Amino acid sequence: MSEQPNSYLIDDIKNGMLREGVQHVSSLLTAEDLHRARTEVLDFYYRELDAGLFFTADEAKKLDLFSAMSSHSRRVERSNNLMHSSMAWFSKSESFERLSKVMQSLVGPDLDMFLARVIVTVPLDHIPSYIREIYDPMKNKLHGSINKFLRNEILRAFFFIHNPWHQDWVDMPSSDLRFFTTLIPLTDRLNGQAPLYVMPCSAAIEPLPLPIPHSENDVEVTLEDGPVPRVLEKRRINAKAGDLICWPARTFHKVEPNTAEEPAINLRFNFSPAGARTGLNDMSNLVPISRSILSRLVESGPTDPGSPQYVSCDHLELKVAR
Numbered sequence: 324m325s326e327q328p329n330s331y332l333i334d335d336i337k338n339g340m341l342r343e344g345v346q347h348v349s350s351l352l353t354a355e356d357l358h359r360a361r362t363e364v365l366d367f368y369y370r371e372l373d374a375g376l377f378f379t380a381d382e383a384k385k386l387d388l389f390s391a392m393s394s395h396s397r398r399v400e401r402s403n404n405l406m407h408s409s410m411a412w413f414s415k416s417e418s419f420e421r422l423s424k425v426m427q428s429l430v431g432p433d434l435d436m437f438l439a440r441v442i443v444t445v446p447l448d449h450i451p452s453y454i455r456e457i458y459d460p461m462k463n464k465l466h467g468s469i470n471k472f473l474r475n476e477i478l479r480a481f482f483f484i485h486n487p488w489h490q491d492w493v494d495m496p497s498s499d500l501r502f503f504t505t506l507i508p509l510t511d512r513l514n515g516q517a518p519l520y521v522m523p524c525s526a527a528i529e530p531l532p533l534p535i536p537h538s539e540n541d542v543e544v545t546l547e548d549g550p551v552p553r554v555l556e557k558r559r560i561n562a563k564a565g566d567l568i569c570w571p572a573r574t575f576h577k578v579e580p581n582t583a584e585e586p587a588i589n590l591r592f593n594f595s596p597a598g599a600r601t602g603l604n605d606m607s608n609l610v611p612i613s614r615s616i617l618s619r620l621v622e623s624g625p626t627d628p629g630s631p632q633y634v635s636c637d638h639l640e641l642k643v644a645r
Contacts, residue, residue, distance in 0.1 A: 333428045340429060344526025345560075345570040348425065352507065352565035356418040361509040361564065363410060364441055364588050367479070372449060377472050380453040388471055389457070397470035397478050399440060401607050405479045406439035406590070413590070414439070414610070422505065422567065423612050426594040429503060429569075432615040433597035437502075437608050438494075441480035444517035444587040445469065447580050450484060458484045461579070463534045485517075486578040488537060488544070491570075492530045495593075497602030500530070500572040502595035509588040512562040517587030519562065522555040522575040530573060544575075 332348070339346045352360070383389060401407050406414075413419055427434055447455060454472055458464060467485035470478060491504045512519050522544055536547040539557055546553040555575070560568055570576065581587050595601055597618065603609055 333425070336425060337428060340569075340571075343523040344574045345521045345523055345568070345576075347560055347562060348567040348569075349563070350565050351421055351425070351567040352418040353416075353421075354565075356413065356416045357509065357565040360410065360413060360590065361588070364405070364443075364480075364509055365586075367405065367409075368443060368586050368588070371473075371475060375474050376445075376449065377451050377454065377469075378474050380451065382474075383453065383472060397473065399478050399481060401605065403477050403479050404439070405441045408479070410441070422507070422592070425567065425569075426503060426505070427613060430594055430596050432613055433618050434612040434614075435595050435597050435599070435601075436610045436612050437593050437595065437601055437603060439590075439592050439608075439610075442483065442506075442589045442591050443480055444483045444485070444578055444581045444589075446584060446586060447484070447582055448584070449586070454484065461485050461487055463487075465533045467578070483578065485580045487533070488522075488535050488575055488577045489533060490525075490528075490530060490575055491572045491593075493533060495572070495602040497600070498572070498595075499600040501599040502572050502593045502601065503569050504572065505567060505569040505592045505594065507567055507590040507592075508562050508564050509590065510585055511564055512560065512587060515582035516585065517581040517583075518579040519560045519568070520577050520579070521558055521560060521570065523558055525555055525575040526571045526573050528553075528573055528575070535575075 336346050336348060378386065378388065423434065426436075450469070451472075454469060458467055458469075461467070464485075464487050466489075467483045467487065469482050469484050473482060491502075492498070492500050495502070506519075510516065528546075531546075531548055538545045538547065542557055544555050544557045546555065562568055578587075593601075594612070597611065597614065601609060
């Protein structure tokens with residue numbers, strides 16, 4: 324892939340997204356960026372694993388972690404988030420520039436990014452049996468987040484055992500759903516490496532609460548949420564490290580348990596048009612990525628029509644201020 328995505332690739336991405344509501348782009352990351360990001364996150368993961376990643380069953384019981392109403396909530400704060408601390412270099416990388424160009428083609432020049440994060444689907448062999456028993460079987464589970472069982476008080480990434488069928492509106496219920504999810508695997512998603520499935524053409528379905536009533540086989544999923552069942556294709560995304568997978572907020576997808584020896588590690592970013600209602604509680608998690616010339620002029624100028632305008636030219640760029 325060239326430094327800037329060529330027009331043929333962009334056209335393919337646009338057409339694919341309009342047709343199916345999901346797109347898989349091979350080798351988005353540069354080899355250098357992939358190696359650096361993969362090494363950093365794997366080093367982080369195995370340091371945590373060697374230090375004792377999870378509470379013991381007795382510790383979890385004392386903390387009341389077995390209760391569905393447990394108050395032991397674990398969130399990744401921006402100040403500790405790997406993507407905003409030790410891996411902040413990625414947002415300035417050539418690979419992120421490629422990602423931004425792809426998203427500008429889908430969203431427009433007034434582009435924001437929010438909730439950058441590292442997501443880890445932990446190998447089953449690394450998860451204590453008491454936790455596996457809580458989340459198995461996967462069907463009818465609301466989610467597969469295992470953050471609350473992590474021993475480390477400072478949570479720097481999101482940890483999962485699996486993730487049942489869902490739409491990403493569940494992450495941002497107060498948003499207006501105008502955002503794309505982007506997922507960049509740093510480890511392969513092949514064989515038993517946390518299989519990722521999508522339902523193509525499901526992006527137009529209304530938001531559905533969890534758990535989603537359904538039945539499925541190897542090739543299709545039947546949504547049983549209403550009087551008339553809806554049958555959709557079930558497709559596995561066989562992605563390699565450095566690829567890009569993206570979909571809008573209402574596309575159904577799921578991640579099955581990781582039966583491989585290596586953690587399934589992904590970078591995840593949400594992208595929306597500037598001005599969209601993201602539903603964020605902490606606006607520091609929103610980062611402006613690009614602006615059109617019109618937006619740059621409007622955002623830099625006076626907001627009160629009665630304000631006098633003072634215009635200057637600095638290094639060939641128009642400056643407008645009160």
